[in-house]
Amino acid sequence: MSESRPSGALLSNRIGGLEARTALPLVVPPFAALVYPLILEAFHACVTSLVSGHAAAPALRTALAVLLLILALAMPMLALLSAISLGEIQEPSLAQRRARAVALLAVAAPPMFVFLGVELYILKDPVPELWLWAAFWLAAAGLVVFSDSKTKIASLPGAKPAPAGLRVAHGLSALGILVIFLALHLANHLTFVAGPEVYRAVMKTVRRVYRQEVLQPLLIALFLFQVGSGVYLATRASAQPMDRFRSFQIGSGVFLAAYVLGHMNSVFVFGRLYLGIDTDWSFATGAPAGLIKDAWNIRLVPHYGLGVFFVLSHLAAGARAVMLTHGVRKAYADRFLIGSATAAAGLAFVILFGMSGGRLSFALP
Numbered sequence: 001m002s003e004s005r006p007s008g009a010l011l012s013n014r015i016g017g018l019e020a021r022t023a024l025p026l027v028v029p030p031f032a033a034l035v036y037p038l039i040l041e042a043f044h045a046c047v048t049s050l051v052s053g054h055a056a057a058p059a060l061r062t063a064l065a066v067l068l069l070i071l072a073l074a075m076p077m078l079a080l081l082s083a084i085s086l087g088e089i090q091e092p093s094l095a096q097r098r099a100r101a102v103a104l105l106a107v108a109a110p111p112m113f114v115f116l117g118v119e120l121y122i123l124k125d126p127v128p129e130l131w132l133w134a135a136f137w138l139a140a141a142g143l144v145v146f147s148d149s150k151t152k153i154a155s156l157p158g159a160k161p162a163p164a165g166l167r168v169a170h171g172l173s174a175l176g177i178l179v180i181f182l183a184l185h186l187a188n189h190l191t192f193v194a195g196p197e198v199y200r201a202v203m204k205t206v207r208r209v210y211r212q213e214v215l216q217p218l219l220i221a222l223f224l225f226q227v228g229s230g231v232y233l234a235t236r237a238s239a240q241p242m243d244r245f246r247s248f249q250i251g252s253g254v255f256l257a258a259y260v261l262g263h264m265n266s267v268f269v270f271g272r273l274y275l276g277i278d279t280d281w282s283f284a285t286g287a288p289a290g291l292i293k294d295a296w297n298i299r300l301v302p303h304y305g306l307g308v309f310f311v312l313s314h315l316a317a318g319a320r321a322v323m324l325t326h327g328v329r330k331a332y333a334d335r336f337l338i339g340s341a342t343a344a345a346g347l348a349f350v351i352l353f354g355m356s357g358g359r360l361s362f363a364l365p
Contacts, residue, residue, distance in 0.1 A: 026086075026099035029079040029106035030141040034134060036075050036109050037299075043068040044295045051293060072302050079106035080251040087247035095147035102140045104234075107251045108258035110302040115262035117296060118270050162236040170229045171318055173222045178315065181210045181219050186308065186347070192354025196281045203280060223264065227257045245337055249317035252310040259307045284355065291356050304355060308348035309341075316340030 046065035050058060086092065086100035113133065120129050184206040191199045210219055230253045237250055271279040281287070284304075286297035291304075316337050323333040 025082070026095060026144050027141045029082045029099075029103040030137045030144070032075050032078050033106040033109040034137040034141075036072065037113060037130060037133060039068055039072045039075070040298050041295070043072065044293075044298050047293055069301065073305060076107045076109055076255065076302070076306060079103045079109070080248065083107065083251050084244045084247040087242050087250075088244065090241050091152040092241075093147075093149045093152055095144055095149040098147050099144045102144055104251055104254045105140065106137075108255045110299070110306055111255065111258040111262040113299055114303045115258070115265060117299065118262070118266055122270060122274055162233050166229055167233060170226065170233060171322070173226050173229070174315060174318060177219065177222050177226065180215055180222075182311065184209060186312075186351070189308070189351045190347075190354070192285075192351060193358060193360045194354075195359060199281050220264070223260050227260050231257055245317065245320060245334055248337075249314065249321070252314040252317060255306065255310045256314055259303070259310070262303075263307075285357075301352065301356065305348050305352040308351050309344045312344035312347065313337075313341040316344070 043065055046061050046068065050061050050065070080103070083100050083103035086096055086103060089096055092100070116129055116133065120126070120132075188199065188202045188206050191202050210216065234250045234253055237246070242250075267279045271277055271283055277283060285291060286294055286300060289297060291297045291300050319340075320333045320337045323336065324330060
């Protein structure tokens, strides 16, 4: 007679409804998002010791601070890679579908953390933000862990492709935002590296365009439509397996949905209504403390940096989809997205460099 396996050993190899070796990769994104604020706190602790001059090993502390900042920026990308991997599964289980949804949500951890901090500040911090943050991501991980991992689902019941007209309208609204606001706004942000005087001079010029009485309400409406239609399109698209480039487009879109709502809340509700200030250079750079040295403001570094990267990459991903629709070879369209994303990363670095206090100086003959 064969020897039965002890029940304790069986339970020790299972987490909820999943086997341990199967569950661990699925819960990496929510747990990465869970520790994201702790990475930022550790970075601030390193910077504080360096600024105070009390660091025992300054070179080591500096290297550790750089590593921690890279980890904070990499956390959403780790979640995105997980979502891309899960999106390629042809017949995922319910647990895998939910894990992909949670991974896409974890991509948006930086703007979500900024939004949470702003709202709790307005409410006079009734509860510690880390408590709410931890509760949310632990619940998200639990949703994955206690899901069915056996039954394969070819497609979601009743799932239908999104209307073609809505996809076109989503693209046209993005084009409108680009023309009215985004191109001017990013051009203005590039002048961060030239200092506050140049930035404010350019800002006054470009604001004459997108702060017109007619254009500003239209711009807000376009942003809200972009978020609403984007979320709807993402939920429809996620019903079917897709290649990594399409998953990247959805992941970047989820980040931008959270970013746009959070940024509008910060500018209109927090800045203009609650504080009653102009949301200019000082507001964007967290003056007088700056982005790097302040315990709260450090969360804005991944928020802004990845915001620039994802908004430009998402536009490129949308252009790739249009290319494929019009018969452009997939290899060429894919290379276009990769090249555009690389350029977006470079542009994001320049803007973040300027926002963090970096300056470009030119020697005159």
